[in-house]
Amino acid sequence: MVNSETPISFSRQGREIATPVIVDLMARALANPDLLSLAAGFTDNAVLPRELVGRFAAELTQSGVPEEPLQYGQNQGRQRLRELSCAAIESHPGERAGVFDPAAMFVSNGSQQALYLAVQAICDPGDIVLVEDPSYFVCLEMLKGLGLRPVGIPCDAEGGILPDGLEARLQELDAAGERSKVKAIYLVSCFCNPSSRSLAEAEKRAVAEVLLRTGYTIPVIEDAAYRDLYFDAPHPAPSIISMPEFEPFPKLYLGTYTKPFATGLKIGYGYCTHEVWKEKILCIKGHQDFGSPHFAQAIIERVLDAGLYPEHLARIQAHYARKAQILDSALAEGGLRESGWAWKVPQGGLIFWLRAPEGMDLRMQSDFCQGCIEQGVLYVPGDLCFASGAPWNCARLSSGALPEAKLREAAGRFVAQAARSVECLG
Structure with a gap:
């Protein structure tokens, strides 16, 4: 039985430490298969080197x-x-x-x-x-x-x-x-x-x-x-x-x-x-x-x-290049750029960096972020990536983990929430 009543005098680090955001995001993604994660930078199970x-x-x-x-x-x-x-x-x-x-x-x-x-x-x-x-x-x-x-x-x-x-x-x-x-x-x-x-x-x-x-x-x-x-x-x-x-x-x-x-x-x-x-x-x-x-x-x-490592790399490089194209196309075809969002198509890695129109708030506690979670999609709020915690209108998306169909669906959910938020701003 866990005894949570006995007080402990924690160290400074123990007193100040908090659950890392990445741990929370990964736990959410793993615990709820209906919640599509564009947040945690998981790799794709389809290209794990099982053989x-x-x-x-x-x-x-x-x-x-x-x-x-x-x-x-x-x-x-x-x-x-x-x-x-x-x-x-x-x-x-x-x-x-x-x-x-x-x-x-x-x-x-x-x-x-x-x-x-x-x-x-x-x-x-x-x-x-x-x-x-x-x-x-x-x-x-x-x-x-x-x-x-x-x-x-x-x-x-x-x-x-x-x-x-x-x-x-x-x-x-x-x-x-x-x-x-x-x-x-x-x-x-x-x-x-x-x-x-x-x-x-x-x-x-x-x-x-x-x-x-x-x-x-x-x-x-x-x-x-x-x-x-x-x-x-x-x-x-x-x-x-x-x-x-x-x-x-x-x-x-x-x-x-x-x-x-x-x-x-x-x-x-x-x-x-x-x-x-x-x-x-x-x-x-x-x-x-x-x-x-x-x-x-x-x-x-x-x-x-x-x-054998170069051959493995060539296979996953082509795979993640395709997934980056899928996420880019899904975001663009959903009209995100026309709504004032901007991003560059990556030439490597697993990450997309998006900037929303000035004035939008994408922080974890924002209506936008909570709306995304309600719609069943996760992302990393961009303010977490700045030492000062600002600006608030950025988002980090990962194209790595989701299968292609789910990746398109997740992008669609994100774009739909963005459209609702632009309407509210207007």
Whole structure:
């Protein structure tokens, strides 16, 4: 029997922590099959790698397999998986050959854990992390849950970083006496969640130049979780690891096999150029779990080592490209653009970023959002993606999880609610 009467003196984090929005959205989507979710960034069950996972799971459960996959593994992750992951990063356009050292990589429970550990290692409550405006809302919630303050970098209407705006923001922090509190900058670089755009090489270079010019040689974190999920061609910009402009900075590059391979295996990684920072991350990880699931690592390692990963990627890239076209067409054919809504068709990833007409309120507690839920469709309110919580007229939709017919139906429900809301505004 659960005893809820006995009082507990919680820590500061325990007192202030709240249920993450993403957990609530995922729970709603899983609990009610009639509620169509365009919110949580699930992948599509139709393209999960069942044959590959089944094949290598059978092989790995035979007796006598080296580095017994059903036993504990290393805290840092399997050596061969780290080697293959470094090679996979180097295969992208613009990356410098021979730069990536497996000793600088660690395997994590998805890239989200790597980000959490990295921030824990360098930040204290009250510290500041610079983020794009908009940025990945799960990261913003994570930072706030740790007692940190995400501060938005001014961006243009499409989410592009404004170098002059970044410099002005840093000057504001200087004037407020908060320079010492600024501990890191977090960038989502490929098919960004939520804006769906990618950071150009010149854009990254400008960020490095501003940081150096203003004396902010702070850790730079690049989140490239969607990098493999391009539709027609990989994003041509190199990572910060390969760019000489970022040489003076401590750097952390985040990647994952969760979205592009199998979310249920929950394996990601971090590549850290700063040895002491990496060791601190691994110490914290050792206290948490002393190593990510060894069996899941071994399966992905086998897929990579057999050269089967590119074929798998090609299949899911074509699949998600088609689903993006379906969602775009459903929104457009429903007359959403004629009602004053705007969006760009993504070139990769799973995310659409929509802007409603000025004056509309799409927040969780808004009539629009509650109307969508009543109509049986979920989305992520865009205010959650801004450090300041504004503007209120944006929405993040995901094209990933729903089957094609359900995706069209969900878009239809969303468009119908938008039409009702425009009538109310008129």
